[in-house]
Amino acid sequence: MLDLVIRNGKLVDGLGGKARRGDLGVRDGKVVEMGKVRSSAEVIVDATDRIICPGFIDLHSHTDYTVVVNPRAESMVRQGVTTAVIGNCGHTPYPVAESRKKELEEVIFGFVPSVPITWKDLKGYLDRVRKQGVAMNIAALVGLSSVRTAVIGLQKREAGERELRAMRKLVGQAMAQGAFGVSTGLEYLPGMYASTDEIIELCREARRYEGAFHATHLRNRAEGFLDSTREAIEICEKSGVPTQISHHVPRFPSEDKGKAGLALIDRARKRGLDITCDTFPLAQQKFLRQYAWGSTTLSGLLPTWAFEGGANRLRKRLRDPKERSKLRNSDRTQARLAMAGQWDRVMLEYAENSPAWVGKTFAQISKEEGIDPWDAVFDVLLREKRFYIPMMASAAYSMESGTSVLSYPNSSVISDGLALAPYGALSDLNFQAIQSYGYIPLLFQKYVREEALLTLEEAVRKCTSLPAKRLGISDRGVLREGAWADVVVFDQNKITCTATFKEPRQFPKGIDYVFVNGEAVVNRGRQGDALPGKTLIARAA
Numbered sequence: 001m002l003d004l005v006i007r008n009g010k011l012v013d014g015l016g017g018k019a020r021r022g023d024l025g026v027r028d029g030k031v032v033e034m035g036k037v038r039s040s041a042e043v044i045v046d047a048t049d050r051i052i053c054p055g056f057i058d059l060h061s062h063t064d065y066t067v068v069v070n071p072r073a074e075s076m077v078r079q080g081v082t083t084a085v086i087g088n089c090g091h092t093p094y095p096v097a098e099s100r101k102k103e104l105e106e107v108i109f110g111f112v113p114s115v116p117i118t119w120k121d122l123k124g125y126l127d128r129v130r131k132q133g134v135a136m137n138i139a140a141l142v143g144l145s146s147v148r149t150a151v152i153g154l155q156k157r158e159a160g161e162r163e164l165r166a167m168r169k170l171v172g173q174a175m176a177q178g179a180f181g182v183s184t185g186l187e188y189l190p191g192m193y194a195s196t197d198e199i200i201e202l203c204r205e206a207r208r209y210e211g212a213f214h215a216t217h218l219r220n221r222a223e224g225f226l227d228s229t230r231e232a233i234e235i236c237e238k239s240g241v242p243t244q245i246s247h248h249v250p251r252f253p254s255e256d257k258g259k260a261g262l263a264l265i266d267r268a269r270k271r272g273l274d275i276t277c278d279t280f281p282l283a284q285q286k287f288l289r290q291y292a293w294g295s296t297t298l299s300g301l302l303p304t305w306a307f308e309g310g311a312n313r314l315r316k317r318l319r320d321p322k323e324r325s326k327l328r329n330s331d332r333t334q335a336r337l338a339m340a341g342q343w344d345r346v347m348l349e350y351a352e353n354s355p356a357w358v359g360k361t362f363a364q365i366s367k368e369e370g371i372d373p374w375d376a377v378f379d380v381l382l383r384e385k386r387f388y389i390p391m392m393a394s395a396a397y398s399m400e401s402g403t404s405v406l407s408y409p410n411s412s413v414i415s416d417g418l419a420l421a422p423y424g425a426l427s428d429l430n431f432q433a434i435q436s437y438g439y440i441p442l443l444f445q446k447y448v449r450e451e452a453l454l455t456l457e458e459a460v461r462k463c464t465s466l467p468a469k470r471l472g473i474s475d476r477g478v479l480r481e482g483a484w485a486d487v488v489v490f491d492q493n494k495i496t497c498t499a500t501f502k503e504p505r506q507f508p509k510g511i512d513y514v515f516v517n518g519e520a521v522v523n524r525g526r527q528g529d530a531l532p533g534k535t536l537i538a539r540a541a
Contacts, residue, residue: 002027002041003518006489009047014054014464014478016457024052026485029518029532034481043520045513047489053460054477055082055136055486055516056440059467060215060246060278060414062086062109062431064093064125064140069112070426071134071531073419078507078527079440082486082516083137083476083536084419085467088246089217090145090185093117094125095170097150104149106311106386107189110418112425113385123177126535133531135521136419137486139471139538141183141215142174144202145191154190156308159198167198168205175209178537180471181241182206186219186228187300187333189307196231203239210539211472213242213274222333225250229261233268233275242274244470247294247416249279249405251396252336252345255291258401262408269410276470278412281442282402283434283501291395292402293501295349295416295432298390300334301377302327311387318378328374337394338362343373345395349501350430353383354390359502391431393501407453412470413462415439422505433504438497441508445496456492472538485518 004026010019011034025033025041033039058076064086067073076084086092093108096117105111119125122140129138144167151166152159159167171182184199185191199214206212214235218228229245236243245265250257268275282292306314306327317323330339337345343363351358357365357380362373369376380390405411417436420426434442440463447453454462468477475483488511495510514522519532 002032002039004043004045004485004515005037005039005041006045006047006052006487007037009050009052009489011479012051012053012457012460013480014460016461019051019457024479024487026518029485031479031481031483031485034479045489049491050489050512051456051492052479053488054464054479055488055514056080056463057083057085057467057471057477058415059085059244059412059470060088060416061419062088062417063419065108065110065112066418066420066426066429067129067134067138069115070419070421070424071129071132072421072527072529073135074527075418075420075437075507076415077135077514077521078511079438080488080490080511080514081136081440082488082514083139085139085141085180085471087141087143087179088183088215089188090143090183090191091188092141092143092146094119094122094142095147095150095174096120100149100153103154103310104146106154106388107145107149109388110429110431111386111388112429114425121177122174122179126178130535134533135531136516136533137476137536138533139536140179141181142171142179144182144184144194144199145188147171147202148190148194152190154307154310156193156304158195164198164201167202171202171205172208175206175212180211180538181213181215183215185217187217187221192219192304196235199235200239203235203241207239207241213244213470214239215244215246217246220333221251222336223254224333225254225257226260226264229264233264233273236268236273236275245275245277247279247414248277248411249397249402251333255398255401258404262405265410276410276412277405277408278414279402279405280414280416280435281406281439281447282397282399283442290399291345292397292399293393293395294397295391295393296334297388298348298351298377298392299381299387300332301330301338301392303330303332314387315382318382324375324378327378334394337396338373347393347501348380348390349393349433350391351380351384352389352428354380403453406447411462412467413439413443413459420505430504433501434497434499437499437504437506438508441495441510442497444492449492473536485515487515489513
């Protein structure tokens with residue numbers, strides 16, 4: 001007797017193999033039979049005219065904190081995500097130095113003040129997640145920005161030798177506790193202050209642990225996109241650590257450099273370097289159709305010097321008219337559109353205390369309110385308790401470069417989002433709106449069904465076995481006997497992303513069942529209360 005049989009569907013193995021009709025049998029959380037399954041089972045699911053594929057692995061999520069707040073991980077699980085890799089872009093809610101906890105909280109994506117940090121390191125964080133349960137599997141990286149914060153804080157300066165030793169120790173501790181690798185966010189505070197040599201040294205520490213890799217948010221995805229790609233390749237070559245270049249799509253004014261960036265990766269791979277990349281499915285608006293929109297923090301428009309001295313000093317600068325005039329001259333790559341005066345391509349995506357402006361471009365806000373767009377940005381930031389809360393979306397990507405990266409054989413498909421929910425403590429949190437609620441359905445709806453950029457099988461591979469390979473795990477991201485039964489059943493003709501920038505909190509259509517470790521978390525399109533996810537440990541025996 002099996003625990004579960006899924007019958008009469010189209011099996012897509014996750015490895016790129018052609019879909020074939022068949023059944024799937026599950027016992028004790030693992031796949032035990034495939035093909036024609038004649039055994040009886042306690043639960044039988046009819047998957048006629050449906051796709052049966054491995055659960056999706058989100059290689060680049062920022063759901064570190066939100067799964068602590070709400071372990072049901074609804075916006076991800078409802079998309080079919082069964083494993084999320086946390087700790088990207090250099091920011092993790094660990095390690096924690098008590099004296100610098102407030103600084104750490106300032107830079108954690110998705111931090112919810114009502115849920116305090118009660119752990120000190122990765123082990124403590126994973127223990128917390130394991131104790132309360134979680135709906136999907138979690139695999140962790142350790143963020144080098146958080147490591148830097150614990151040792152140096154948010155100061156703009158090079159690390160001294162003693163501080164570098166302390167950071168190496170923290171990286172080694174996290175790796176020994178089960179981290180799959182390290183991450184950097186070189187456009188963000190305080191990662192922007194880290195030198196290439198500092199990153200190489202910390203990656204060398206990670207290299208001591210089998211299978212470790214470095215996921216990097218490049219230092220400059222604007223005019224410095226190609227040089228920043230070269231920096232990532234240099235770090236890979238000198239440290240010996242495999243590298244994952246995160247969301248590798250160039251931004252304004254380098255929108256046309258996507259293929260050139262991929263060529264740099266290909267040349268490095270031919271030299272024997274283990275370098276891959278990822279990207280999220282590109283979302284468009286009804287206007288400016290030639291561009292794709294991406295999200296980041298609104299404070300990313302401010303110059304790097306604005307953050308010196310911490311949050312209180314920044315607030316004083318934002319209130320001072322003379323300082324405001326200086327803040328308009330930003331050196332940040334996220335500010336290139338604003339500096340070019342293209343405010344019609346910069347939209348306020350989320351702000352707790354400026355709800356009337358959410359969903360509007362700063363060109364619209366400026367016209368309606370009769371204020372300068374920069375003043376509107378400063379006013380939004382001043383109304384918030386934390387500068388990482390307000391989010392902006394910018395039409396900084398070209399569709400041509402974006403689709404070239406999306407179709408690149410060595411690119412995984414990611415969310416770059418959070419596990420959110422339209423209720424409770426997360427109901428007002430908005431980050432990467434469309435990706436957080438619908439990156440998977442957007443991929444299959446737009447880029448498989450409507451535009452045929454990818455085949456069904458290739459799209460599944462990019463969300464399953466390819467990210468699993470980067471993680472170094474062989475028993476997830478694939479349908480085969482002996483693998484964990486992380487399984488999604490969906491209708492390829494109906495799978496649809498319903499989330500929009502204006503109305504993001506909408507779950508997708510067309511995903512019928514999601515199983516995590518053999519247990520249903522989504523049943524006939526509805527999510528229950530099951531929390532069968534595991535905290536995955538790298539190099540576990």
